Amino acid sequence: MKRGCLAVALLLLSACGDAAPDPDRADLDPNAVVSGYAFLTPETQAQQDDDFLNPGFLWVDRGAKLFRSGEAVSASCASCHGAGGRPLEGVAARYPRIDEATGKLTNLEGRINVCRTRHQAAKPLAHEGEDLLALSAYVASLSRGMPVSVQLDDRLRPYYEQGRDYFFTRRGQLNLACHHCHDRNWGRSLRGDTISQGHANGFPTYRLEWQTLGSLHRRFRDCDTGVRAEPMSLASEEYLALELYLAVRGAGLAVEAPAVRP
Template identity: 60%
Template sequence: MRLAWLAVALVLAACSQDTPAEEPRSTLDADEVVSGYQFLQADTQALQDDDFANPGFLWVDQGEALFSNAPPQSKACSACHGEEGSELIGVAAHYPAMDEKTGSLVNLEGRINLCRTRHQGLAPLDYESEQLLSLTAYVAHLSHGDPIKVDISGGVSDWYERGEDYFFTKRGQYNLACNQCHNDNWGKQLRGDTISQGHGTAFPGYRLEWQTFGSLQRRLRDCDAGVRAEPLAYGSDDYLAVELYLAKRAEGLPIEVPGVRR
């Protein structure tokens, strides 16, 4: 595995080693932005498309139960947001977003935890916990098929720029940046797979490599580990900024949660 990753690093580094640092950053043209779904094998696409076979619906169903049932000495999410989440349809397509009270950027997981602490008198849930994954999956699925559209005006622009910087910064022992795979080499074959554009439209989702459900930040941590960089902590400001940058970069693509990926 280590030798295989080294070969990957050498190939990608060779693709970009002659690019002067002062050249403009490579971007995706609006008419070429496509979901990672397009790069999956047909059987994986079929798994995502089948609401009965898609394993991610186990988490969506658990999230629906958590959303509808009141915790002890508290109220249910549905008490504020409507039966079957009627008040939240389409909302996930606009996250990450600024929290007005704190002036900080929050993703969907962060918003759920803020609702718990502010309105339910409950403790926040840990990243990758079954409860938070399930609630996030359910709320995101309420926006299934809605096009992503995030606001990067005002103070949010600083977060966007921070996420963009992270995307284009080389890191790790392999000295690779996100853009070298997902902007410069998407569509090419790598170790039997096709490199995608790196959009987060399917997350939280089920990843075959994990054999379980996980958040977008778990996927980001995997990418950092893959280039032999130290993964950041869940919920870190840098990863929140990257989530915002990726959402803006994928603008117009539909939310696929629960997606299935390799």
């Protein structure tokens, strides 16, 4: 047994080397849903709560400037979404959703890029690039405190099932599913971290370990790599479906973006 596997096995008992499908596919109890914020030290909570100390606000401020700027685009975001336009307050709490024009599942970053190409005659911004992080942090911050509320319908349901399958599927050399850590072992410690329920309500998030702001899909890649599985690409259909599953699983949690996490 490899060392990492052993360390995790101590936590999860029989989790390693057992490729049989898991009979227990119970979703997290909706009455037990709690934000990752609850597992932070008081110092990190204080850092998140104070907009002047929260480093994520550097991106929010930058995003607010980009939002108003007409540079290199045919029209600023603010010209359509500012005063008198289509307001963006509360929008982030309703994503991911289906883009009506393409019929495809889209998250907030994807939606911002749709506006770039469809309404600004500009190129899509790179995932995990500073501009897209800044714009998504700014737009998400307009929903802070509002409850995550993605309503499933017939078009979303297949994606939801796909995301749920991903969440319950064992992967990587450690042979663990998201479910093993985030449904069954939240509140316990693993290599110095307290495992949370793995919710998405704080993203994009400033992670102290990254020393920068990062997207939810970057976090997925870290967790996949943590079990030594091959991570999916940013904005892949697998990760978008997983994002949808998490939004429904974490329904009612307040949007915290930009959160601060270890």
